[in-house]
Amino acid sequence: MIAIRKDDVDIGRLIAAAKQHGTGAVVVFDGVVRDDDIREMELEAYSEVAVPELERIAQEATAKFSLLHVDIVHRIGRLAIGENILVIVVSAGHREEAYAGSRFIIEAIKAGVPIWKKELTKDGSRWVPGEHAHGLGKTK
Amino acid sequence: MTVKVRFFARFRELLGTDISVEPENGTTLTDLVRGIAKKNREGCDAIFDPEGNFHKFVILMRNGKRVELRDAGSTVVSEGDEIAVFPPVAGG
Numbered sequence: 001m002i003a004i005r006k007d008d009v010d011i012g013r014l015i016a017a018a019k020q021h022g023t024g025a026v027v028v029f030d031g032v033v034r035d036d037d038i039r040e041m042e043l044e045a046y047s048e049v050a051v052p053e054l055e056r057i058a059q060e061a062t063a064k065f066s067l068l069h070v071d072i073v074h075r076i077g078r079l080a081i082g083e084n085i086l087v088i089v090v091s092a093g094h095r096e097e098a099y100a101g102s103r104f105i106i107e108a109i110k111a112g113v114p115i116w117k118k119e120l121t122k123d124g125s126r127w128v129p130g131e132h133a134h135g136l137g138k139t140k
Numbered sequence: 141m142t143v144k145v146r147f148f149a150r151f152r153e154l155l156g157t158d159i160s161v162e163p164e165n166g167t168t169l170t171d172l173v174r175g176i177a178k179k180n181r182e183g184c185d186a187i188f189d190p191e192g193n194f195h196k197f198v199i200l201m202r203n204g205k206r207v208e209l210r211d212a213g214s215t216v217v218s219e220g221d222e223i224a225v226f227p228p229v230a231g232g
Binding site: 031044045052074085086106110111112114115118127130 | 146148149150152197199201204224226227228229230231232
C-alpha cells in the first residue's frame with residue numbers, strides 16, 4: 001500500500017501482507033509524533049505530487065535492494081503525541097536488503113516528497129523547517 | 141485564460157490556496173506569483189527577497205513538474221496550468 005491519508009494503519013496487517021514467498025526479513029519503520037513540548041502536530045501534503053513520488057521511491061528501492069514488498073503510509077491532518085506519522089514496511093530475502101531498503105525510503109521521503117509538518121505548542125505554532133531546501137523533484 | 145495557483149504550508153497560511161486567476165497572454169510564472177503575493181506584505185516577503193527575486197529556498201511546480209527558479213521569469217503560463225509554490229519539504 002502506498003498512501004497519504006488521515007486514518008491510522010494496522011501495522012500488524014501490513015507485516016502479515018509483507019511476508020511474500022522468499023521473505024527472510026521484514027523491517028518496519030514507524031515515525032511517531034515526538035513530545036518536543038508540543039500539543040499536537042498538523043501535517044499537510046501536495047498529494048497529487050506526493051503519492052506518485054512515494055510510488056517512484058518504492059519502485060526505486062525495490063529495484064535497488066531486491067525488496068519483495070513495500071508499504072508506505074504517510075499520514076496528514078492533526079496528530080497527537082505518540083501517533084504514527086509515517087509507516088514503512090519492507091520485506092526482503094535477507095536483513096541487509098531489508099534494512100538498507102527501509103533506510104533508503106525514509107531518507108528519500110525526507111529529501112523530496114512535498115509534505116509539511118507544523119508543531120502546535122501551548123503558545124502557538126511553528127512550521128518544522130525542511131532539511132533539504134532544493135531536494136524535491138529536480139528538473140530532469 | 142484561467143490558471144490555478146496553489147500555495148502550501150506557511151505560504152498557504154499567508155496567501156490562501158487554490159486561487160483561480162486569469163492572466164493575460166504572455167504572463168510569466170514569476171509575474172503570476174508576484175501578482176498574487178503582493179496582496180499580502182508578509183506573504184510577499186516570505187516568497188520574494190527585497191530585490192523582488194524568489195528566495196532561493198522557494199520551490200515552484202507547473203503541472204506537477206519542478207520549475208527551476210532561474211527559469212520562472214521566462215516560463216509563460218498556459219490555459220489550465222496548475223502552479224504550486226511551497227517552502228522546503230519536511231515530511232517523514
